[in-house]
Amino acid sequence: MSNAVRIAPSILSADFARLGEEVRAIDAAGCDWIHVDVMDGHFVPNITIGPAVVKALRPHSDKPFDVHLMIAPVDQYIQDFADAGADIISFHPEAGPHPHRTVQLIKSFGKMAGIVLNPHTPAKMLDYLIDDIDLVLVMSVNPGFGGQSFISSQLRKIEAIRKMIEKTGRDIRLEVDGGITTDTAPLAISAGADTLVAGTATFKGGESHYAANIRALRGE
Ligand code: DX5
Ligand code: ZN
Numbered sequence: 001m002s003n004a005v006r007i008a009p010s011i012l013s014a015d016f017a018r019l020g021e022e023v024r025a026i027d028a029a030g031c032d033w034i035h036v037d038v039m040d041g042h043f044v045p046n047i048t049i050g051p052a053v054v055k056a057l058r059p060h061s062d063k064p065f066d067v068h069l070m071i072a073p074v075d076q077y078i079q080d081f082a083d084a085g086a087d088i089i090s091f092h093p094e095a096g097p098h099p100h101r102t103v104q105l106i107k108s109f110g111k112m113a114g115i116v117l118n119p120h121t122p123a124k125m126l127d128y129l130i131d132d133i134d135l136v137l138v139m140s141v142n143p144g145f146g147g148q149s150f151i152s153s154q155l156r157k158i159e160a161i162r163k164m165i166e167k168t169g170r171d172i173r174l175e176v177d178g179g180i181t182t183d184t185a186p187l188a189i190s191a192g193a194d195t196l197v198a199g200t201a202t203f204k205g206g207e208s209h210y211a212a213n214i215r216a217l218r219g220e
Contacts, residue, residue, distance in 0.1 A: 004218070005185075005189055005193075005194060005195070005196060005217075005218050005219070006032035006033060006173075006175075006194060006195040006196070007030075007031050007032055007033075007195075007196055007198060007202070007214050007217050007218060008031065008032060008033035008034070008035040008066050008175065008195055008196065008197045008198070009026045009031050009034065009035060009197075009198055009199065009202035009203065009210075009214070010035040010036075010037055010146060010177070010197050010198065010199035010202070011023065011026075011034065011035065011036060011037070011057075011199075012037045012048060012146045012199045013146045013147075013199035013200050013202065013203040014026075014203055019053070019056075019057060020056070020057060020060045021060075022203075022207075023057050023060040023061050024060050024061065025207045025210055026202060026210055026214075027060070027061040027062075027063055028210075028211075029207075029210035029211040029213075029214050030211055030214050030215070031063065031202070031210075031214055032063065032064075032195070033063055033064045033065070033066040033087075033088070033195070034057075034061055034063055034064070034065050034066060035066045035068060035177070035197045035199075036049070036053075036054060036057075036065055036066065036067045036068065036086075037049075037068050037070065037146075037199075038050065038067060038068065038069050038070060038071060038081075039070045039071070039143075039144065040070065040071040040072070042071070042072060043070050043071050043072040043092070043094075043095055044070040044143045044144035045144050046144045046145055050080075051077070051080040051081050051083070051084040052084070054067065054081060054084035054085055054086060055083075055084040055085060057085075058084065058085035064087035064088060065085055065086050065087050065088070066086075066087070066088045066090070066114075066175075066197075067081050067086040067087075067088065067089050067090065068090050068114075068116065068137065068177065068197075069081070069089065069090065069091045069092075069095070070092065070095075070116075070143045070144070071091075071095065072092075072094075072095040072096060073095065073096050074091045074092075074095040074096050074102055075096060075098075075101070075102055075105055078102070078105050078106055078109065079105075079109060082106070082109035082110075082111050083109075086111060087111060087112060088111065088112040088113075088114055088134070088135060089106045089111050089112070089113060089114065090113070090114030090115065090116050090135060090137050091106075091114070091115070091116060092115075092116045092117075092118060092121075092143070093115060093116075093117075093121070093125055093129075094118065094121070099115065099129060100128070100129060100132070103115070103129060103132050103133055104132075107132070112134035112135060113132070113133050113134055113135070114133060114134060114135035114136065114137050114173075114175070115129055115133050115135075115136055115137070116137040116138075116139060116143075116177075117136065117137070117138050117139060117157065118139050118142065118143065119139055119140070119141070119142055119151050119153070119154060122157075123157050123160040123161050123164065126161065126164060130164055130165070130168055130172070131168060131170075133172060134172060134173065135172060135173040135174075135175060135195075136161050136165070136172060136173070136174050136175070137175045137176075137177055137197075138154055138157055138158050138161065138174070138175070138176050138177070138193070139154070139177055139178055140154040140176050140177065140178040140179050140180070140184070140188070141177075141178030141179050142178075143178075146199040146200055147199070147200045148178060148179055149179050150178065150179030150180065150181070150184040150187075151178075151179070152187075154176070155187055155188070155191045156191075158174065158176060158188060158191035158192050158193055159191045159192055161174055161192070162174060162191070162192025162193075163192075165192075173194055173195050174192055174193050174194050174195065175193065175194070175195035175196070175197060176188040176193040176195070176196055176197065177197035178197070180196045180197060180198040180201055180217065181198075181200075181201050182201070182216050182217060185198075185201075185217050185218075185219065186219060189219070196217060198213075198217055201213060201216075201217060202214060202217070
């Protein structure tokens with residue numbers, strides 16, 4: 001795994017009327033992944049986009065689509081997102097009674113599987129899942145909305161999960177999502193994160209700023 005921090009802009013902060021262009025713009029600006037926030041108005045108090053939009057956006061970038069599902073139930077939609085072109089599919093263990101089955105389902109479609117931990121969810125939740133997953137996503141805000149403030153208690157959790165990942169000896173990505181700015185990015189990275197989701201901080205200032213915003217988040 002390269003040491004460079006990956007930046008995954010959340011298209012939640014993009015101009016929804018011009019989503020294809022926005023995806024092309026962040027791709028050209030040097031992002032690593034495209035983070036897609038899927039919300040159902042039930043698991044989280046907001047509604048965003050579904051598989052049809054993922055499918056429509058797919059031709060606009062060759063970069064990995066990092067699909068963050070904030071929906072319950074989750075299993076019945078996994079194939080739709082896999083078919084739509086998701087590369088990484090992450091879900092919250094609270095979204096269904098059988099998270100391990102959901103991991104197996106995601107992998108059955110040849111996709112990378114991620115577990116998302118809400119701010120209150122302990123790292124221990126990963127004990128019997130970590131050997132089977134490709135990514136851990138630590139929420140540093142409560143899921144549902146962009147533009148919230150980073151919850152610092154999550155830094156300890158990131159440190160703990162980094163140790164768990166090292167013990168496995170496997171290449172598991174450790175991603176952080178919510179309130180990432182040029183102030184909080186270095187904290188998350190020092191705690192052990194290797195991938196940062198950033199909505200507000202990527203899209204601020206409009207298209208001409210995207211490349212500089214992404215570089216700044218990487219600490220360049
Ligand atoms: C929140 C989403 C995040 C959010 C991040 O539920 O999962 O991806 O869009 O937004 P910022 O970077 O603005 O905190
Ligand atoms: Zn997200």
